[in-house]
Amino acid sequence: MFVQQDSGALEENLRRLERRLELPGPISRRRIAREFGWTVKATEEALKELARRRLLELAAQEALNVEELARRTARAFRGCFSQKQVKPLLTALLRQGLLAKLPRKQLHYRPDVPKPLIEALGLKLEATPPPPSPEDLPKRILAKVAELEEAPYVPVIVDRIRPQFADCGKEEFDRAVLRLAEEGRIYLVPVRVLQPEDREMLIYDGKGNYYASLGLRR
Amino acid sequence: MTERATTTPASGSAASGCLAEIPNPFARGVVRSAWEKDVVDVEAIHREAFSVLLGLVEERRRGVHGRSVLLHGFAGSGKTHLLRRLRLHVQSSADAFVPFIWVWMQTSPGMKWRHLRREFIDNLTREQIDGRNQLERLIELAAGEFEARLDRISDRNLQVVLEHLARKRFVRDATAWLRGDPLPDSVSERLGLGEVEFEDASAEDASRRLIHDLAMFLRPTAFVMCLDQLEQLQTHPADRNGLFAVGELFAALDRIENAIVIGCAQTEMQRELDGVLMQYARDRYRLLGLGELKPAEIEQLVRARLEAEPRIAACRPAGASEFWPIDLKRLRPAGEPHRLVTPRWVLYACAEQFEAAKGAMQPRPSLEEFLRSEYQSRLERARQELSPERSAVILSDGLPRLLHLGGFRIRREGLSSWLDHEVVSAENARIGVAILHETPQGRWRKLKRMVEEWRPEERSLVVLIDAFHPVGATAARTREFLDELERRGARRSTPSKEALAALDALRRLLGDVESGDLDFEGGTPELSKVEDWVRQNTPPALAELLDEITRVEPERRLLSVLADLLAEKKVLSVKDAAAALGTTPEEVERCARENRHHFGLLMGAEPVVFEKTPAGVGA
Numbered sequence: 001m002f003v004q005q006d007s008g009a010l011e012e013n014l015r016r017l018e019r020r021l022e023l024p025g026p027i028s029r030r031r032i033a034r035e036f037g038w039t040v041k042a043t044e045e046a047l048k049e050l051a052r053r054r055l056l057e058l059a060a061q062e063a064l065n066v067e068e069l070a071r072r073t074a075r076a077f078r079g080c081f082s083q084k085q086v087k088p089l090l091t092a093l094l095r096q097g098l099l100a101k102l103p104r105k106q107l108h109y110r111p112d113v114p115k116p117l118i119e120a121l122g123l124k125l126e127a128t129p130p131p132p133s134p135e136d137l138p139k140r141i142l143a144k145v146a147e148l149e150e151a152p153y154v155p156v157i158v159d160r161i162r163p164q165f166a167d168c169g170k171e172e173f174d175r176a177v178l179r180l181a182e183e184g185r186i187y188l189v190p191v192r193v194l195q196p197e198d199r200e201m202l203i204y205d206g207k208g209n210y211y212a213s214l215g216l217r218r
Numbered sequence: 219m220t221e222r223a224t225t226t227p228a229s230g231s232a233a234s235g236c237l238a239e240i241p242n243p244f245a246r247g248v249v250r251s252a253w254e255k256d257v258v259d260v261e262a263i264h265r266e267a268f269s270v271l272l273g274l275v276e277e278r279r280r281g282v283h284g285r286s287v288l289l290h291g292f293a294g295s296g297k298t299h300l301l302r303r304l305r306l307h308v309q310s311s312a313d314a315f316v317p318f319i320w321v322w323m324q325t326s327p328g329m330k331w332r333h334l335r336r337e338f339i340d341n342l343t344r345e346q347i348d349g350r351n352q353l354e355r356l357i358e359l360a361a362g363e364f365e366a367r368l369d370r371i372s373d374r375n376l377q378v379v380l381e382h383l384a385r386k387r388f389v390r391d392a393t394a395w396l397r398g399d400p401l402p403d404s405v406s407e408r409l410g411l412g413e414v415e416f417e418d419a420s421a422e423d424a425s426r427r428l429i430h431d432l433a434m435f436l437r438p439t440a441f442v443m444c445l446d447q448l449e450q451l452q453t454h455p456a457d458r459n460g461l462f463a464v465g466e467l468f469a470a471l472d473r474i475e476n477a478i479v480i481g482c483a484q485t486e487m488q489r490e491l492d493g494v495l496m497q498y499a500r501d502r503y504r505l506l507g508l509g510e511l512k513p514a515e516i517e518q519l520v521r522a523r524l525e526a527e528p529r530i531a532a533c534r535p536a537g538a539s540e541f542w543p544i545d546l547k548r549l550r551p552a553g554e555p556h557r558l559v560t561p562r563w564v565l566y567a568c569a570e571q572f573e574a575a576k577g578a579m580q581p582r583p584s585l586e587e588f589l590r591s592e593y594q595s596r597l598e599r600a601r602q603e604l605s606p607e608r609s610a611v612i613l614s615d616g617l618p619r620l621l622h623l624g625g626f627r628i629r630r631e632g633l634s635s636w637l638d639h640e641v642v643s644a645e646n647a648r649i650g651v652a653i654l655h656e657t658p659q660g661r662w663r664k665l666k667r668m669v670e671e672w673r674p675e676e677r678s679l680v681v682l683i684d685a686f687h688p689v690g691a692t693a694a695r696t697r698e699f700l701d702e703l704e705r706r707g708a709r710r711s712t713p714s715k716e717a718l719a720a721l722d723a724l725r726r727l728l729g730d731v732e733s734g735d736l737d738f739e740g741g742t743p744e745l746s747k748v749e750d751w752v753r754q755n756t757p758p759a760l761a762e763l764l765d766e767i768t769r770v771e772p773e774r775r776l777l778s779v780l781a782d783l784l785a786e787k788k789v790l791s792v793k794d795a796a797a798a799l800g801t802t803p804e805e806v807e808r809c810a811r812e813n814r815h816h817f818g819l820l821m822g823a824e825p826v827v828f829e830k831t832p833a834g835v836g837a
Binding site: 150151152153154155157158159181187188189190191192193195211212213215217218 | 510
């Protein structure tokens with residue numbers, strides 16, 4: 001069986017499979033099995049493993065909702081692994097804690113998951129950058145706000161910026177944002193109406209005030 | 219907020235005495251309309267944003283169809299002020315004539331096009347430039363190709379009305395028709411008009427088409443259309459219908475090639491629009507943000523206001539700064555680093571310092587005192603302005619606000635066109651509200667549909683009759699329909715004119731808070747605090763109106779819950795039905811007998827009640 005291969009062979013086989021899927025045109029599982037000389041079961045497991053990695057890579061790059069994440073993942077498989085087949089993998093990753101739910105029904109990769117679990121799953125996440133140092137956070141926030149602002153004094157809504165900082169916790173991010181506001185580097189836009197499901201997404205100052213967007217002061 | 223201003227070091231008792239008779243030049247902080255006169259303007263403030271707006275006008279005049287603009291900023295950042303500057307600019311420009319329309323969007327989503335139509339025409343006819351209003355100038359501009367332009371219009375009535383206006387015939391009635399005012403049949407005949415739209419949905423559509431047709435007629439003349447305070451389309455901040463209405467307006471107006479559409483909303487609305495509108499709807503406009511005042515702009519603003527009152531300079535002590543009695547160093551919001559420094563906040567802080575320098579500091583009113591006084595002034599204005607033309611929008615926009623404050627949920631989407639709102643109580647009682655404010659013909663058509671389509675087991679029904687449009691003694695068919703509805707359990711109510719005035723005052727107060735136009739201590743009071751105050755101080759006329767609408771008669775309630783129960787169980791013994799509904803078997807029997815078209819009743823040792831279907835057998 002595919003899973004019984006040693007890790008070197010596994011990686012090599014996955015690389016071959018990835019390269020094959022980069023070729024244009026649809027392809028069936030049966031054809032992959034024939035071309036690679038694998039059993040149907042081994043082919044299925046290889047596809048599953050590749051799909052798991054693809055899911056985590058996408059979730060590490062951008063917070064997406066379930067449908068979008070499944071759709072984008074399946075798109076890379078040229079018809080041999082459907083969106084419907086991706087969904088149980090997604091559920092499993094959520095159960096294992098490798099993916100976390102953000103408000104607004106988005107999912108993101110959780111880099112704070114203990115490494116042994118990732119290693120036990122045989123995963124290697126090249127898309128996930130090394131964890132930045134906490135001192136860099138304010139600078140990164142300022143740079144990201146500058147990048148995402150459509151125009152001066154068009155603030156960036158938190159839903160767009162928070163997923164970019166999935167590597168740090170909510171409290172840490174909120175603290176850094178509030179500090180920048182106190183220093184007069186950014187301004188915050190209070191939320192007009194607080195919906196309970198938005199609490200996790202909004203910036204909270206610990207004094208009962210929630211903020212919905214932020215922009216650079218010029 | 220801010221600490222109370224103290225007397226500035228430069229002010230002595232002599233200077234205070236000198237200032238005593240001088241009105242505070244900083245007292246006026248809110249520009250409420252782009253048509254306002256006598257406003258001190260500092261051109262350096264928001265210069266970049268103004269250039270963008272001018273660029274938009276230029277582009278459109280050259281025939282380039284760019285995206286519309288959604289101008290946003292914090293309360294008091296100067297959005298309306300900027301639109302006023304744009305109006306002055308386009309009106310004084312020696313280049314081609316660009317008509318200017320400014321609409322305060324306090325209306326309900328269901329009446330937005332009728333509101334826009336009325337305001338569109340009011341704007342075109344209000345301002346005299348060189349002895350002519352904008353509409354007259356536009357008709358003159360079209361003179362050489364009047365017939366050809368009329369051919370662009372599909373609406374025959376609009377063609378007829380424009381011809382009358384071009385020949386200066388029936389000007390008052392023709393203008394009233396353009397605004398959407400109902401005209402007596404005899405006047406319509408005299409104007410030569412055909413049948414008009416009667417029902418709400420078609421009247422909305424007709425208004426949208428009229429704006430579109432009128433714009434086609436004006437081509438190639440480009441016109442500026444400002445939709446100010448878009449947040450007022452929401453009944454309450456979480457109201458998604460209001461947000462959809464914003465998207466719908468931009469989408470529809472964006473198709474008008476010669477319209478320069480500028481919407482205005484508070485920055486706080488941005489995330490809500492982002493969450494509700496699909497990307498294609500958001501693509502119809504681009505965002506233009508208003509920033510905060512820089513120190514140099516603050517100086518210019520203070521200087522301009524001081525210079526507007528020359529007597530201040532005469533009081534200035536020797537050696538005092540040119541900004542005396544204002545201390546510029548203290549013009550920073552203390553303790554609120556997240557806030558941007560807005561013109562309104564600067565003016566408020568200056569007004570406080572000026573009063574302190576005069577030695578005339580009055581105790582600051584509490585929020586409650588402030589709200590009472592603001593409500594009262596709006597009530598007085600509402601009483602004066604109450605008219606048959608305004609009552610429809612008052613009921614349409616004000617009623618959902620009142621019901622929301624009363625703790626009821628309001629549903630509008632997916633309802634039949636004869637039903638204006640569905641009100642859902644905490645106990646899930648459903649009440650339909652139908653407002654009658656159409657023309658007599660429209661009214662009986664609406665009532666006819668109500669009689670045909672209303673199902674009492676789905677929801678109870680309240681028919682509100684506009685006090686300005688009572689049912690006439692000769693409207694026999696309308697009366698018959700109303701009687702029929704009442705016989706089937708609907709209630710009818712005619713809110714008093716006092717209730718209408720109070721409702722108007724309430725919606726104006728809440729609307730001003732939502733749009734940041736209620737200036738309290740340089741900012742806007744929190745909406746939740748204002749809502750709490752209204753709940754605790756609901757005027758009796760409104761409390762009565764709320765009660766009349768939301769009161770569920772016990773027998774109505776029983777009819778509704780019995781219908782629900784039998785929809786599920788189909789057949790039940792009267793005893794079991796009574797037990798399930800917490801009432802007596804006698805009440806269930808009585809209800810079933812009185813509503814034979816809904817329920818069947820089989821008497822015997824164990825009476826049985828059952829749901830009547832079209833094929834069912836009645837008792």
